[in-house]
Amino acid sequence: MHSETDQAEGSEADVLDRARAYAQDIPIDVDLGAVQWTVSHRARRRAGSCRYDSDSGDVTIRLAWDAYREHGWEEITDVIRHELVHAWEFQQFGASGHGERFRNKAEEIDAPRHCSPFSEPRLRLVCTDEDCDWSADRFRASVTVTEPNTRRCGVCGERYRVEHVATGRSWRTAAGYEREREQIGDDW
Template sequence: MEPTTRDELLSAAKRYAEGVPIEVELSQIDWECSERAVRRAGACLYDPRTEAVTIRLTWSAYRAFGWEEFTETIRHELVHAWEFQQFGESGHGTRFAEKARELAAPRHCRTFSEARLRLRCSSCDWDARRYRASEAVKHPTERRCGACGSRYRVEHVESGRCWRTHAGYLVSRRKLDDEW
């Protein structure tokens, strides 16, 4: 039976983790459910002072993926927990990739939502997706293209509305109102 609540998801994830063949001290991992994440399905947090490891799973990602696909996210985050517990650090490098392969876990989890905003260069093909109104989105004149250094414009993907200045952002935000 698939989890239908956040608490059920965390309980199911903990039970599932017990069957994953990885040398992780599960009793030393805290599990949380995120309501805020808009693109990452999970995160593994580490406090080097206390060596505490927390796996944070995203409810919206679980709802988008379903249990079967979401177990890939759990295995992915367990690889991070393994690295933190064994080495005090984690990334997506060679060591991570090898352990993830052993567990049939993805090296990178796919996003579960479409970006709401896109930065597009005025001179080259560079673009970047944004899920929230970051400083680069709100104040595009203070930033430059990541590839060629030119100015860029910001596009609200769903509406197609674009802006190049902070004032343009404010006008767009106001005009889009509930559609933001």
């Protein structure tokens, strides 16, 4: 039907069917009968996620449709293997993260520890210390974005500024955020 190098083709149902079939071939001890597969149209930075219901033991792997459309099937297979490691951890241990256990299992099945971003960040945090090159991308207006004067650089502890990537506008305070958000308007 499809070759592994196909770019983003097919319906959501086709992609989910393909993901289920692909997961069958991954050598990992996951009860795939307890895994539900869905597509997300809301995800903006994570190409996939894995949720666990501790009461039922069900695991839901959600694949970001925009990531699939951007990167195609081949890269989504990395995401599937990554999320299967989370599913394995949830089913075996009731919790999951990106620690040593995750790293070891990911290495066993050639899964990346982190998946590639599929969209450009809307915002960037940049340290104001000229000797520090720390920066961090953000996709949403969290407290670190809306109230930067209450936070500090992740490396040197200095204050940082927030930049709106598309316009180059920046701010360092909550009032600055409000002002720039209003100025940016529909281009936010």
